[in-house]
Amino acid sequence: MPADAQRGEGERRSQRLAERRPGSGEICSAVMFVGLAAAFLVWGLVRVFAAYPAPQQPAQVLRRRELALVSAVADALFPPGGAIPESGREADVAGYVDRLVAASQPRQRALMRALFFLFEHATLIFPAAGGLRGLRRFSSLDVGAREGVLERWRTSRLFLRRLVFTSLRALCTLGYFASPGVLRSLRLAPYAIDTPVCEADLWYPPIGASRASLRRTRADLTPASDGVPLAQGAPLLAGYGKPRA
Amino acid sequence: MSERDVDLRVFADYDRDVVESVDVAVVGSGPGGAVVAKELCDAGLRVALIEEGPPFTPTEYRVDGGLSMARTMREGGLRATVGTVMPTMQAICLGGGSLVNSAICNRAPDFVLERWCERFTLKHTTADDLAPHYDAVGRDLGISATPENVQGRRNLLFRDGCRALGIDCEPIARNVRGCRGSGECFTGCRSRAKQSMDITYVPDALRGGATVLTSARVEVVRTSGRRATGVAGHVVAPFSGRPSHRFRVDAKAVVLAAGCMATPVLLARSGDLANRSGQVGRNLQFHPGVAAMGIFAERVDPQFGATQGYQSKHFLRDGFKLETLWAPPAVLAVRMPGSGAALKQRLAEVPFSAIWDAIGSCNRSVGRVVARRGSFDPRLEWRLHPEDTPILAHALFTLARIFFAAGARSVLPGVHGIPEELHSLEEARILETHPIRPGDLVLGGNHAFCTTRMHGDPAQGVVDELGRCHDFDNLYVADSGVFPQCPSVNPMWTVMALARRTAHAVAATH
Numbered sequence: 001m002p003a004d005a006q007r008g009e010g011e012r013r014s015q016r017l018a019e020r021r022p023g024s025g026e027i028c029s030a031v032m033f034v035g036l037a038a039a040f041l042v043w044g045l046v047r048v049f050a051a052y053p054a055p056q057q058p059a060q061v062l063r064r065r066e067l068a069l070v071s072a073v074a075d076a077l078f079p080p081g082g083a084i085p086e087s088g089r090e091a092d093v094a095g096y097v098d099r100l101v102a103a104s105q106p107r108q109r110a111l112m113r114a115l116f117f118l119f120e121h122a123t124l125i126f127p128a129a130g131g132l133r134g135l136r137r138f139s140s141l142d143v144g145a146r147e148g149v150l151e152r153w154r155t156s157r158l159f160l161r162r163l164v165f166t167s168l169r170a171l172c173t174l175g176y177f178a179s180p181g182v183l184r185s186l187r188l189a190p191y192a193i194d195t196p197v198c199e200a201d202l203w204y205p206p207i208g209a210s211r212a213s214l215r216r217t218r219a220d221l222t223p224a225s226d227g228v229p230l231a232q233g234a235p236l237l238a239g240y241g242k243p244r245a
Numbered sequence: 246m247s248e249r250d251v252d253l254r255v256f257a258d259y260d261r262d263v264v265e266s267v268d269v270a271v272v273g274s275g276p277g278g279a280v281v282a283k284e285l286c287d288a289g290l291r292v293a294l295i296e297e298g299p300p301f302t303p304t305e306y307r308v309d310g311g312l313s314m315a316r317t318m319r320e321g322g323l324r325a326t327v328g329t330v331m332p333t334m335q336a337i338c339l340g341g342g343s344l345v346n347s348a349i350c351n352r353a354p355d356f357v358l359e360r361w362c363e364r365f366t367l368k369h370t371t372a373d374d375l376a377p378h379y380d381a382v383g384r385d386l387g388i389s390a391t392p393e394n395v396q397g398r399r400n401l402l403f404r405d406g407c408r409a410l411g412i413d414c415e416p417i418a419r420n421v422r423g424c425r426g427s428g429e430c431f432t433g434c435r436s437r438a439k440q441s442m443d444i445t446y447v448p449d450a451l452r453g454g455a456t457v458l459t460s461a462r463v464e465v466v467r468t469s470g471r472r473a474t475g476v477a478g479h480v481v482a483p484f485s486g487r488p489s490h491r492f493r494v495d496a497k498a499v500v501l502a503a504g505c506m507a508t509p510v511l512l513a514r515s516g517d518l519a520n521r522s523g524q525v526g527r528n529l530q531f532h533p534g535v536a537a538m539g540i541f542a543e544r545v546d547p548q549f550g551a552t553q554g555y556q557s558k559h560f561l562r563d564g565f566k567l568e569t570l571w572a573p574p575a576v577l578a579v580r581m582p583g584s585g586a587a588l589k590q591r592l593a594e595v596p597f598s599a600i601w602d603a604i605g606s607c608n609r610s611v612g613r614v615v616a617r618r619g620s621f622d623p624r625l626e627w628r629l630h631p632e633d634t635p636i637l638a639h640a641l642f643t644l645a646r647i648f649f650a651a652g653a654r655s656v657l658p659g660v661h662g663i664p665e666e667l668h669s670l671e672e673a674r675i676l677e678t679h680p681i682r683p684g685d686l687v688l689g690g691n692h693a694f695c696t697t698r699m700h701g702d703p704a705q706g707v708v709d710e711l712g713r714c715h716d717f718d719n720l721y722v723a724d725s726g727v728f729p730q731c732p733s734v735n736p737m738w739t740v741m742a743l744a745r746r747t748a749h750a751v752a753a754t755h
Binding site for chain 1: 251253255256257258299300301302303304305308309310311312315316320321323330339392394395422423424425426427429435436437438443444447448451483484485486546548549573574575576578579581582583584585586588589590592593595596620622661684687
């Protein structure tokens with residue numbers, strides 16, 4: 001190809017490229033679009049994974065989102081009124097689960113946290129009833145929708161789904177029945193028992209304390225249990241009696 | 246003996262690495278290890294009893310079921326099998342499972358021992374062979390039938406229902422003295438009536454001169470050729486398991502009684518010890534349990550009465566045993582159907598209910614224990630055999646029959662795929678007719694066995710009849726892992742009887 005013709009072809013290519021190069025207006029539009037998309041994404045992520053309400057009481061180990069999930073499940077499992085007056089919130093189920101998680105070893109703690117995360121966000125994949133309104137994290141659903149979600153987990157044909165539900169409900173039920181008010185209302189609160197002091201009690205210090213801290217002597221030994229059955233109406237264990245007005 | 250005269254170490258007392266030299270190191274202070282330690286002390290041997298958990302006194306008990314499990318159970322009470330998912334537990338405390346079980350004591354049935362002898366080439370494990378050991382433990386712990394005055398209505402309804410149907414039943418024999426019927430066996434007996442190891446055999450061993458190291462996790466069995474030379478590990482903080490000082494116990498003989506879920510892990514982590522047969526960790530069996538709840542028109546007040554006061558061995562040869570049950574309300578409520586207002590209505594029925602359970606002799610359902618990477622906790626692989634599932638369904642149906650015979654208004658069988666509440670025997674027949682899969686049942690597996698099974702043939706078992714590892718001259722196992730098959734009844738008394746026999750063999754040899 002002659003040199004002139006080559007030059008002409010090159011100029012035409014440059015011109016075509018220059019024509020295709022976006023102008024400043026197009027760049028602005030693109031930036032705005034990307035910015036809006038990013039903002040929408042951030043907003044979505046915040047809506048899904050953050051923006052949880054501050055807890056009413058400080059927690060030992062549970063994060064805001066975990067407390068919100070446990071409270072939301074407890075509200076749906078144990079609504080106010082009905083056969084047992086105390087609600088899940090009044091029974092401080094979330095506080096109990098927080099203490100239980102704190103008392104657990106790291107692996108179990110991680111498993112429980114994974115359980116909370118799974119349940120909280122499963123409704124983004126399997127939405128609750130109500131169309132788009134059901135496409136929210138569990139704790140953002142209204143109580144009616146939460147009950148529906150729980151029921152679907154409970155009665156699922158999939159064993160693993162039922163297992164997840166049972167595990168979560170077990171934690172909340174443990175918390176509900178740890179409430180002295182719930183136990184009192186069912187007359188199931190534990191009774192005070194005069195615990196005999198046996199020889200082993202002279203040797204075993206409280207957990208975490210040294211044996212040097214032991215103060216009991218043989219003079220503190222008491223007779224063994226007399227085998228008299230506990231009587232209904234006996235005084236309740238400390239912490240389970242009715243709080244004074 | 247004063248409180249200062251015994252050699253007991255607790256976590257706060259360790260201020261440096263520990264080295265001990267004794268005749269026998271015993272790993273685990275549950276029903277197996279505690280008996281061995283006491284018997285060896287009686288024989289004049291120097292013993293170190295090593296326990297990973299701390300001692301609990303009643304001030305450390307928690308009547309709340311969840312917190313109690315988190316404190317006294319390995320993995321916070323959340324351990325489960327994989328394959329067929331089934332929760333199972335292992336205690337971590339001085340006294341082991343005896344602190345938090347319901348103290349049930351049954352001798353292994355004659356037909357079970359005969360089967361063991363026949364199928365596992367055993368010659369000296371008949372009922373007559375074990376009788377002296379059962380008797381001695383029974384005397385030591387005051388094992389006797391639960392008296393009627395502490396049965397409570399929940400247990401007596403079971404008796405009445407069984408009698409109405411002509412089903413044999415009996416008060417459960419327990420290692421208890423002075424039971425007050427508080428129903429708190431699973432969270433620790435505040436009446437100090439349960440004769441758990443921490444207040445019986447462990448104190449006996451301490452008085453006999455044993456060194457008891459608590460909060461001490463054995464991580465390796467040390468060996469030289471065919472001989473075990475001791476054990477070593479770390480002192481660990483209660484509850485967190487955080488390691489601190491090292492310890493080493495040199496010994497002329499080692500007895501592993503860490504439980505059938507932990508002993509195989511310890512052997513594996515020590516270099517695949519005692520495993521020429523390839524049987525260490527294999528043959529894992531449970532007594533898978535199912536439970537049903539009966540609702541009565543009048544209050545049962547199930548919290549009153551012995552935790553497990555009545556049982557029926559009528560169906561042992563059919564593959565299951567029936568017993569009454571009580572647990573912290575929080576634990577029982579976990580199995581209630583429903584949610585929301587319906588769940589609260591159900592929970593309100595707990596005072597009107599009784600819960601009874603069945604444990605299955607599922608010899609076909611086997612699994613294995615393997616060491617979990619980076620952990621001393623085991624991975625439990627186990628599957629309920631399809632042919633064992635109908636046995637458990639039949640057991641549930643039998644419980645329903647007894648409930649209705651005792652006057653129950655309805656029964657909650659807790660089986661997925663069938664009605665949550667059955668109102669009559671006719672309705673309950675669905676338990677026999679509906680095809681039930683393992684995943685439909687709410688199972689619990691609290692007795693575990695066979696992971697270091699005894700066998701007369703060294704190629705097929707880990708230990709011999711005396712509990713000595715076939716591959717070693719002085720390494721023994723004294724926990725439920727040595728059972729060749731599940732015993733069909735609660736295993737604690739048999740564990741103690743076999744452990745006592747093992748202790749005598751150790752004393753005679755070393």
